[in-house]
Amino acid sequence: MHRSGLIVVLCLGLSGCLFAEGPWPSEGQGGFAEYLPITDRQLQDLSDRLDALRERGAPTYASAAYAEASLLLTRCRREVAAGLTVDANADIARLAQQVEALETKLGWRRPAPGGLS
C-alpha cells in the first residue's frame, strides 16, 4: 500500500521535474541550409549534377524544370539540416527523378560514378 503510493509520488515528481526543466521545444535549424555546406552525400551528388546541368545550359533550354529542381534542392538541404529525415528522403527521391529527367532531356548522361571520385 505504501509502496504503490510511493511510486505514484515518484512518477509525479519525475514528470514535474521534466516539465519544469523546459516548456519550450528545442531550437530549430536548417532554415538557411542552402548557405551551409551539404552534409548528405547523396544530396551532394545531386547538387553536383545540377551544377553540371547548369554548365550545360539547362537554365536556357529547360529553365522551368531547372528552376524547379534547384528549388527542390534547397528544400532537401533544409530538411536534411532540420532533421526531417522522412520528408527529406522523399524529396531527395523526387529531386533525383527530376535531375534524371533533365539529363535525359538535354541528352547528356553524367560520367560513371567511378569517374567522379
Next chain:
Amino acid sequence: MKIVAAILALALIAMSVFPAAAQGDASLRIGDVLTIGLPGEAALNKDFPVDRKGSITLPESGAMHVAGHSLDAATVMIREALAHAYRDLDKLSVTLKERKLPLTVLGYVKTPGDVELAGDANVQTALVAAGGINQGAQLDRMTVTHADGKREQFDYKKYLDSGDPTTLPKLQPLDVIFVPASPLTGNVQIEFDGRTLASTGDGAEARSAIKIFGEVATPATFAYRKGASVIDMIMRAGGVTRYSAPEQIRILNNNKPVVFNLQAYLDTGDKSLLPEVEPGATIYVPKQVEEVRSGKLTVYVMGEVAKPGAFDARDGASFIDVIANAGGPTRYADTRQIHIIRADGKIDNVDLVKFADGSGGKLPGVKPGDAIFVPEKNDSAEQPSWLKIAPTRAVQVIGALYKPGRYEWSDEMSIFDLLSNAGGPTAHADISHIQILRKDGDRAAPVTFDLDTFLKGGGSLKDVPKIHAGYVINVPELPVDPADNKAQWMRQGPERSIYVMGQVGIPGRYAFNTGLGFLDILTAANGPTASADVRNIRVAHRGEKGSRVSRVNLSAYFATGDEKLLPKLRPGDVIFVPDQSKNYLDEPPSEVVRVLGAVGKPGRYPYSDEMSIIDLLAEAGGPTADALQDRIIVVNMSPAQTQARVFDLLAFAKTGDVRRVPVVRAGDVIYIPNHSQDEWTQVAGAIGSVISAASLASIASTLSRTTTTTGH
C-alpha cells in the same frame, strides 16, 4: 485510049478557060473594085469602087450604075460612057480588081458597126471584125437581115459545134448581122464573167427550158435537148451535192409530178426507172435532212456536234468513228457527259475527257439503232442552269466562300479543287472546321476537316476527306468581333470554341483551333486584369478520358520564359483566371503557411521554398511589441514526422547565425507567443516546483517510515 486522052485534054483546056469565064460571068455587086486602064490618061488608070448605091463614078461622065451587070456588060457601058470624052479607047481595059463585102454587125458584140470584109467572108469573120462576141450573147439565135429586108435566123453554136459552113447563112453586101443577148443577162447591164454566166444555164426559151434546182451544184435553167435524160440534165447542172437526197428527186413533166430514185437506178441499172424529161420540165433534188432517215444500220448523233444527224454505221464502227463523222463535239459540248441512248432504252455515259487523258479506259461500242446525245456545257457561271446538273453529279458548297453554290462534281477532283472553284474561303471563313456532310443512301453523316492545319503542317493526302457527288460542304464563319461573339454564339459550334472566364479583360467564348496556344487565347481575351492571380490560372481539359485540371503559373513563365509551363489547349477547354482576393477555401492548407499569434497581420500566407521564416514574419507585419521574439514556435507538419521547434529571433538578429533558423515549408504553422503566455508558463513552472517539492517530501517521509519500522 486516044479517046480518053482527047477527053482529058479537053478537060484541061476547059479548066484553064472557065474560071476566067466564071469571073467574067459573075455580076458586079456593091463592094467590088474595078480598075479601068487607058494608057496615057491620068484620070483613069486607077481603082473605081462600087459604092453602096451600086455605082462607080467615072471622070467626065459621072456616076454610072454597074451593080447587077456582068463585068463584060459593065465594060461595054464604061466604054460607051467614056467615048464622049476620050477618043482612042482601043486600049481601054476594065478588070475586077477585088471583091469586098460591106456588112453591119449589131447587137452583143464588142464594137458594133459597119465592117468591110473580103468578098468570101462568112459570119465568123464578120463577128471577129466586130471585135468578137460579148459574154452573155445568145449564140443559137443570131439573125441576118438582108438588104431586101428578108430576115434569116441561124444557130451559130451549131456551126461552132460542127464546123459545117452550110449552117451559116450566105452573106450579101449590106447584110446586117444581129447578135442577141441571152435572156439570162437580165435587164441590167453588168460585167459578166464566163463561168458565172455558164453556170446560170443556157435555157433561152422559157417554154422549153428545163429548170433544175435544189441540191445540185449549179441550179439553173438549161436548154432542152431532145433525148437528154434526167441524168444528163443533172450532170448539166453539175451533179447533186453531198447534202442531196438522191432517192427523192422530183420531176414535173407537163405539170405531172414524177419521183425519180437515182439511188435505186444506180444500184440496179434499170433503165425503166429513168423517167422521160419533156420540154419545160422542172427537176428538184431535195435536201437530205428533209427526209427522216431510219434504217437497220443507222446511228443518230444529236446535240453539240458540228453535224448532228443520222449516220450509217457499219459493224465495227467505234464511238470515235461516229463522233468524228458527225464533225466532232463543238466547243459548247460537255464532253464529260456524253450519253449513249441504246436501242433497248439503256443509257450509257461517256467521259471523253477522261478517255483523252488516258485514265478513262475503254470507250463503249456503238451499235446500229443507238443514239448519241452530246449535251451542252454548263459553263457560264453568271447564268448557270442548275437544273442541267443532276443531283447525282453535283455537290453543294455553302458558307463563307466567295462563290458558294452547286458545283458539278467528278470523283477525281479533291476538296481543294472544289474550294478553289468556289472562289476560295472569305477572310472570315473558319477553314479549320470545314464541315462535310457525307451522304450514303438515305443517311448523312458529318465530318470535320481542319484545312488550316493541313495547309500549314501538311500530311498524308489520304487524310483529306474524299468528296462524292451529293455531299454538302459548309465552311463556317468566324465571329466578326470576338467581343460580340454572344450575338453569334449559335453559329459557332462548341467543338471549335474555347472558354475564358474570371479575371480577364473580356471573358467569353472564343473561336479556337488547335493551331492556337494558351497565350493567344489569353491575349484575345485582353489578358489578365490587375487583380488576377496569375500564379494560379486553372485550365480544365475537357473532352479527355477522366477529368484533368492543370494549373498555370504565368508568373513563373514570365520569370523563366519556359514554354513548357504553358498547357496545350484543345477546343472545348476552359481557362479560369482567379482573383487574388479569393475565398480562403480555395487555397489548400498544403500551399500556405499559417502565421498565428503576436504579429501585425496573422493569417495564411502562400509560401515558396525560396522564402524563409524571416520573409514570412516580414510579410505578416513582424512580431508585435509584446511578442516573445526569442520563443517563436515553428511546427513542421508532415504526415510521418511532425515536430515543433523554437526560433530565437533575437539571437539570430544579434549573431546572424544562419544555423539557428528553423526550416519552414508550405503547410507549416508559425506561432508567435506573447508575454502573457510567458507568465502562464511561469505559473506552470511554479506548480511544477510545488509538485517536485511534494514528491521530495513524500520520498523523505517514506524513507523515515522505513527507518522507523526497521528501528522496531
